[in-house]
Amino acid sequence: MSSTAPVPAPSSRRHDLDWIRVGAFFLLIFYHVGMLYVSWDFHVKSPRIVEAVQPVMMLTNPWRLTLLFLVSGAATRFMADRFAADGGRPGARLAGSRVLRLAPALVFGMLVIVPPQSYFEIWHGLAALGVADPAASPVLHDFWIRYATGSGAWCDAEGCLTTPTWNHLWFIAYLLPYGLIVAALIALAGPALKGLERRMETVLSGWGLLIWPVLWFAVLRFTLAPLFEITHALTYDWYNHALSFSAYLFGFLTARSEIMKAAYVRLRRPALVLAILSWAGWATYAWIYRADGAVPPDALRLAMRMVYAVNQWTCMAAILGFAARHLTRGGPVLRYLSVGVFPFYIVHQTIIIAAAHWLMPLSLPLATEAIAILGVTLACCWLTYEIARRLGWLGLFLGVKARSPKKRSPA
Structure with missing residues (x-):
């Protein structure tokens, strides 16, 4: 007899995780609009910088993308369970599904969606140098060809713009190998994953849910973060990989656990208090030492690494807890948005x-x-989604899977 546990019914859903995923993606839109107006680097900047916005944006900096990786791992778990319930080889089917779902959107995005970002970045750089008509400059001549072939030689004092690039689509570039790794683990060590899931339930069913993940994030902040700056380049991005893949795997292993879900609900208020306090400490620290030449004392800098780790996890735990308690209903709006947030x-x-x-x-x-x-952004995003969902398999280039034809009832 097989040693693996029975596969849960694939029809069961975690609507709370679906709502979190939708909310996190929409939060990215607001965040990137905010990036126009803060002092941090971005592709295009407003001449009217509002530094007071930065502490508000810091509310999400430590955990926003890590939470997205966690809920993406959870979504992968439901997908893998559905493949297992259908029979066959769930690891192989999951790998194929991840390639088909993510690779077309990544390649199309790099060659069609992202190039205007680089074009406008160069345009504004030329304007800042006093070029009267940047669009007519030889620097932008044959832009797309030079972009696609990596022959642009677009450099300034801070370095060169390497193309083709994925810019914000780095998230897809990371999801693809993470999904393939999990697919390989399912194929090679499925029973071991089940055992790890049960051990995690034991360790994290009480206050360990707040303690152990914080300690893990703290270890990463003290060891890898000082050595490996986040690059989003896939290679040599070891701190980011350790953080993001561990969150992805954690979401995969815990998505089905009612014990973990109950623990989130039970600890949601303590998590929220810790999240608010740690944000206040981190945002104050970042605000005081925001100037380029500001150097905090070593002891304070080390203490803030721990505060940052506390904020990373407790914000996520609070969101997961309150969502599990209150966002329990699905419906047509959630179904529409769950597909729409990817395009x-x-x-x-x-x-x-x-x-x-x-x-x-x-x-x-x-x-x-x-x-x-x-x-304008929300309207154009909505229009893109409505177009993509009518393109059949071509919709994959914009992140929309073709809908299966409805079965006709017998005459």
């Missing part, structure tokens, strides 16, 4: 940068300008 994600940053390029010269009131950029 929204693929195109949103290009639309933000293009909208900013055209709207910022109008010198609208700052709030009006930001709202207009956000409105």
Whole structure:
């Protein structure tokens, strides 16, 4: 007899995780609009920087993308269980599904969606140097060909722009190998994964749910983070991989656990208190030492690594707990958005940068300008999704899987 546990019914869902995924992707849109107006580097910048926005944006910096990897791992678990329930080889089917779902969108995104971001980045760099008509500059001549072939030689004092690039689509570039690794683990060590899942339930069913993940994040902050700056380049991005893949695997292993879900609900309020306190400490520290030449004392810098780790996990735990308690219903809105957030994600940053390029010269009131950029972005994202869902298999290039034809009832 097989030593593996029975596969749960594939029809069961975690609507709370679906809502979190939708919310996290929409949060990215707001965040990237905010990137136009803070002092941090971005492809296009507003001349009107609002530093006071930065502490608000720091609310999400430590955990936003890590949470996305966690819920993506959970989604992969439901997918793998569905393949297992259908019979055959779930590891191989999961690997094929991940390649088909992610590779077309990544390649299309790098060659079609992302190039305008690089174009406008170079355009604004030329304008900052005093070029009267950047679009007519030989620097941008045959832009797409030079972009696609990596022959642009677009350099400044800070370095060169390497193309083709995936920019914000790095998330897809990381999800693809993570999914393939998990598929290999299912194929080679499925029973061991089940055993690891049960041990995690034992260790994390009580206060360990808040303690052990914080310690793990702290270990990463003290060891890998000082050595490996986050690059989003896939290679030599070891701190980011350790953080993101561990969250992805954690989501995969715990997605089905009712014990873990109950623990999140039970500890949601303590997690929220710790999240608020740790954010206040981290944001204050980052604000005080925000200047380029500001050097914090070594002891304070080390202490803040721990505070950052606390904030990383407790924010995620609070969100998971409150969502598990309150966001338990599905429905047509959630079904629509669950599919739509992926094409929204693929195109949103290009639309933000293009909208900013055209709207910022109008010198609208700052709030009006930001709202207009956000409105244009959401409208164009929605339009992209509506087009993509009507393209059949071509919709894969924009992150939308072709819908299966409905079975006709017998005459």
